[in-house]
Amino acid sequence: MSRARSIEYINTFEEIASVFDVINKIGQGTFGTVFSVRPRFDPNSSILALKVMVPTTGLRRIENELRILRVLDGQNGVIKLISAKRIRDHVFILTPYIRCKSFSRYYLTYDEKEIKRYLTSLLKALEHVHRHRIIHRDVKPSNFLLDQYTQQYTLVDFGLAHSQEAGDVDRNWTPTPMPLANPKRQFSFATSNSCKHKLTRSLVDDKYHLVRRFWDGTDSGDRLVLRSSSLSDLPNSPTTSDSSKPACVCGNRLTVCRPCLNYRKGPTARRGGTLGYRPPEVIYNTANQTTAVDIWAVGVIFCSFLTGHYPFIPGDSDFEAIHAFTHLLSFERMQKGAQAVGKNLYLSPKPSPLAGQKDYIYLKDRLERIRREMKEPPPLPPTFSSDAPPPGPTVALPRNYKFEVMTFDLCSRLLEPNPRLRISASKALAHPYLAGSK
Incomplete structure (x- = not known):
């Protein structure tokens, strides 16, 4: 088992270990691992699910998932997003825990x-x-x-x-920003190309109010705000179009040049x-x-x-x-x-x-x-027991x-x-x- 997918590794994050007791590993997929956690400040509180995204997962994919969960707002049988945080190139997503059976x-x-x-x-x-x-x-x-x-x-x-x-990030999908009680308490999805998507903590209802305050250090006025960026700032955008084919430099070589390898004749x-x-x-x-x-x-x-x-x-x-x-x-x-x-x-x-x-x-x-x-x-x-019901x-x-x-x-x-x-x-x-x- 990868160390990055273990409870011991998650506990090395002080921001997590100081707020949550990590109980069990409850699931694992291609892009992340899910753990059950309980807030330390309230032992009687509900168990929550903490999804830890694989560090190699593209930030575009993670931002896309958070945008969608924010828009759907946990209604009509859709999982609710409680909060999200980025620590040392890892993204942690907090949701309610479902005691499910196969x-x-x-x-x-x-x-x-x-x-x-x-x-x-x-x-x-x-x-x-x-x-x-x-x-x-x-x-x-x-x-x-x-x-x-x-x-x-x-x-x-x-x-x-x-x-x-529009694919992963809709050009016109810009949720209305809400006033921030503490604008400095923000974290940024950023790549080496300075692709910045500011994400502040969400307070959607009172049920998870204390969890967000202890983990995020935010006040009740905070909302989840996903600020759109121009698609030119986003690497590998599927919605970005280029009317001209990159110039071929194959010449008389025995190999195919990079522009020709990357050029797609049809939609993906x-x-x-x-x-x-x-x-x-x-x-x-x-x-x-x-x-x-x-x-x-x-x-x-x-x-x-x-x-x-x-x-x-x-x-x-x-x-x-x-x-x-x-x-x-x-x-x-x-x-x-x-x-x-x-x-x-x-x-x-x-x-x-x-x-x-x-x-x-x-x-x-x-x-x-x-x-x-x-x-x-x-x-x-x-x-x-013979007295037990069949x-x-x-x-x-x-x-x-x-x-x-x-x-x-x-x-x-x-x-x-x-x-x-x-x-x-x-x-x-x-x-x-x-x-x-x-």
Whole structure:
């Protein structure tokens, strides 16, 4: 284990160790490690989560995540940003701590009412995110956490999220600055190129007021202020355009010059996300991607509930995922979806044709067939006390359970291969299968 990802290393930061007791390491990803911490000044206070960004993570990516969390403001099931601080080239992000349990431990125990509640909660969170024209880009069960005590869901990890139109940092996205009680208490995201993005501490509500005061030394008038900079100050900006191609200096050399190596003939397509949850337009390297990227992932999660299989697509490559969904949705639908984004799909052997079947009936037949092959989990161990109540069922819905037809209609709309026709979060919430669910 890298020393930089250990509790011992975090405690070497006096600004952290003097304010928090670091309890456990609770998660680790590509760009950071998450620890559970408790404020020293109040042993009875709630445990918080402290995300420590990998020092090599680009400051642009970190600033982008903080901007998005600040705009979403912890509403409608989105994780709340309490505060953030930069110390010795490390960025620390403080959020509430969620005592969650793994999706694999509870998804089979859900009846239809609980499945509807899960989907409704996820779609409401995405509706809030998409209303701000933000793509989460990494929707999956491990990023939609169930608090095992409050039974509330929270959408987390916005490390890959971005504005749909402008990419990482929107040229026009300038939150209104609020008055600062202590302007000197600021820290700067700065690179060797003097890329400065002043960030002052946030006080959004009273719940985390003391935490911010002890960690940040700020007064109650402080707000999170992200001051925009001109894109020319930002290195490697994807929104910066240059009308002229850099001059070629290859000459008669046997090597390709740097301008030619760096010159791109077409727009760069984003491919971020998790294998098995990426939609076709991402796999096809489509340049113009929308919030529909997240909706496809909801459909994949829905398939896990409907079939009792998780992960639903266990393959090792995007090609396997395309192959699987072509057999699930039909070659005709997948081909139309590919052509809608300027691509062509070739597959051999092809699955059986739609032959006049409705899309959701074709999907229903295949998902039901997969469900019949669902493996029952091992039984729970016997209790030591004869007076203890027997454990509840580990599987709420048997493998021969029949979902109503409207269920598969919603799933088919979530998994629409054409991103322009894919249902939105708002319309999915109004679908007859979910309408009225809480």
